[in-house]
Amino acid sequence: xxxxxxPFDTSKFINPAQVGGIESYTIDEGEGRGVRALCVNTGxxxxxxxxxxxxxxIDQAFFNQHSLxxxxxxxxxxxxxxxxDGIDWLKGFAGGLLTSCGPFNIGxxxxxxxxxxxxxxxxxTTAAALESVIQPDPRSGRLEMSFAGVVRYGSxxxxxxxxxxxxxxxLGANAIDFVDxxxxxxxxxxxxxxxxxxxxxxxxxxxxxxxxYDSPKVEPKDAPEGVARFNRKxxxxxxVPEPLDAHRGxxxxxxxxxxxxxxxxxxxxxxxxxxxxxxxxIRYSTKExxxxxxxxxxxxxxxxxxxxPANGTVEGRAKDRERGxxxxxxxxxxxxxxxxxEAVTTREEIESLRALNx
Numbered sequence: 641x642x643x644x645x646x647p648f649d650t651s652k653f654i655n656p657a658q659v660g661g662i663e664s665y666t667i668d669e670g671e672g673r674g675v676r677a678l679c680v681n682t683g684x685x686x687x688x689x690x691x692x693x694x695x696x697x698i699d700q701a702f703f704n705q706h707s708l709x710x711x712x713x714x715x716x717x718x719x720x721x722x723x724x725d726g727i728d729w730l731k732g733f734a735g736g737l738l739t740s741c742g743p744f745n746i747g748x749x750x751x752x753x754x755x756x757x758x759x760x761x762x763x764x765t766t767a768a769a770l771e772s773v774i775q776p777d778p779r780s781g782r783l784e785m786s787f788a789g790v791v792r793y794g795s796x797x798x799x800x801x802x803x804x805x806x807x808x809x810x811l812g813a814n815a816i817d818f819v820d821x822x823x824x825x826x827x828x829x830x831x832x833x834x835x836x837x838x839x840x841x842x843x844x845x846x847x848x849x850x851x852x853y854d855s856p857k858v859e860p861k862d863a864p865e866g867v868a869r870f871n872r873k874x875x876x877x878x879x880v881p882e883p884l885d886a887h888r889g890x891x892x893x894x895x896x897x898x899x900x901x902x903x904x905x906x907x908x909x910x911x912x913x914x915x916x917x918x919x920x921x922i923r924y925s926t927k928e929x930x931x932x933x934x935x936x937x938x939x940x941x942x943x944x945x946x947x948x949p950a951n952g953t954v955e956g957r958a959k960d961r962e963r964g965x966x967x968x969x970x971x972x973x974x975x976x977x978x979x980x981x982e983a984v985t986t987r988e989e990i991e992s993l994r995a996l997n998x
Contacts, residue, residue: 647812648683648778659683660811661775662785672716678773678787686814686983688737693719693767696789696805699736703814703983708920709737710841710944719765725749729759735944737981739764741835743793743801743822747954752961753831761833766791768805776811783811799830801969815982822976824969832967833957835933835950838922838981842943844913849880851934851945852919853909854996855897861955869893869936877936878997880911880945887939895934896953899996901926909947910984910993919990924949924979930965949979 648659657663660683667675676692688701699716701708712735723732726749733739741760749758768789776785786808794800801822808817824830858877860870865886870877870893877895887893899907905927912919929949936945951967952960960966969975984990 650779656776656778659778660785662773662787664773667716671714671718673718675716675718676770680785680809682809682814683811684814685985686809686816688816690787690807691716691734692770692789694734695740695763695766695791696768696807697736697740697764698738698816699734701737703918703985706843706916706918707841708844708983710735710839710845712942719767721762721765723765724758724762727759729765732765735839735841737838739837739839740820741837742833743803744799744831744833745957746833746835746950746952747956750956750958752957757957760835760837762793763791763803766793771804778811785809785811794826794830798826798828800824800826801830801832814985815980817980818978820977822969822974824971824973827971829968829970831957831961832969832975833950833952833960834977835948835952835954836924836929836979837946837948839944839946840911840920843916844918844920845880845911845943845945846913846915847880847882848915849911849913850994850997851878851880851909851911851947852993852996853878853897853899853932853947855899855932857898858895860893860895863892863894865891866893866895870895877934881938883940883943884938885940887937889939891937891939893936894954897932897934899926899932907932908993908996910996911945911947912984912990912993914990917985917987917990919984919993921982921984921989921993922947922949922979923982924977928977
């Protein structure tokens with residue numbers, strides 16, 4: 641008789657990679673040549689690629705044949721400090737399921753406390769030092785797979801921060817669990833801003849798909865397009881439209897969401913495509929991320945929406961300091977974020993996400 645370990649009969653394969661696991665390789669073409677990558681196959685339908693040299697962020701992500709993430713025209717590029725100024729960050733922005741922004745600033749370029757910084761910080765253009773890769777071992781009953789790495793930012797005399805990111809998935813399941821642990825090793829306090837740029841794209845994102853969240857308050861940014869989309873009568877900002885000519889070029893709609901959390905502060909936001917029978921749920925703590933940015937950019941070709949848990953605004957660090965919203969990690973201090981991205985596929989899971997809108 642076969643030996644079952646969870647959903648897998650281990651008498652019917654000899655190499656665990658046949659049912660899932662983590663594969664390491666280096667990209668060998670184009671501007672991404674030399675970038676280290678980890679490809680994760682959960683064995684449940686979810687597959688995703690982690691870019692070690694881009695802060696352990698995620699670019700490609702698929703459930704079965706369907707892409708979940710938006711990818712930019714250039715895709716993956718090598719990490720470089722040359723993109724730290726102004727809005728040059730956009731030249732290296734791959735899109736992807738997760739591009740993390742920070743850790744000293746999020747939002748537009750600016751100056752604060754005598755420091756200049758570019759758009760969305762330096763995390764995604766910084767390479768990680770990989771510490772561990774743990775493969776699943778279904779024969780011994782271990783279905784979890786994980787990897788961890790460290791990203792270091794800053795300079796002599798500070799501010800400086802260190803991030804240890806751990807990413808876990810389970811064979812047969814379709815979730816990605818993250819733990820981001822920040823430590824300030826310096827002898828001065830560090831201003832701290834952190835945003836998860838979770839970029840969803842076609843075919844998951846298509847006309848009629850629904851953004852799902854329960855937010856008693858929605859605050860559009862001041863730009864006219866954002867105010868129009870989120871406040872104008874007759875427009876449902878939760879329904880994905882066909883591509884919009886109004887969003888060609890540098891045009892977008894942005895609003896802050898403040899989703900309800902449960903008693904422990906855990907909140908869920910997401911997107912559902914009922915035609916595909918597929919959705920993405922993002923679960924996080926409102927105690928760690930005080931708001932969630934909803935970015936909508938419906939330009940032809942560049943057709944994307946993002947749900948972005950953040951610990952501040954995307955209007956600049958100086959403004960957040962003035963408003964009392966700027967976080968700080970004291971010298972020797974720590975701060976931890978725990979969150980999850982899951983592909984949801986059953987009718988019950990999809991309707992549970994949609995129920996957030998009722």
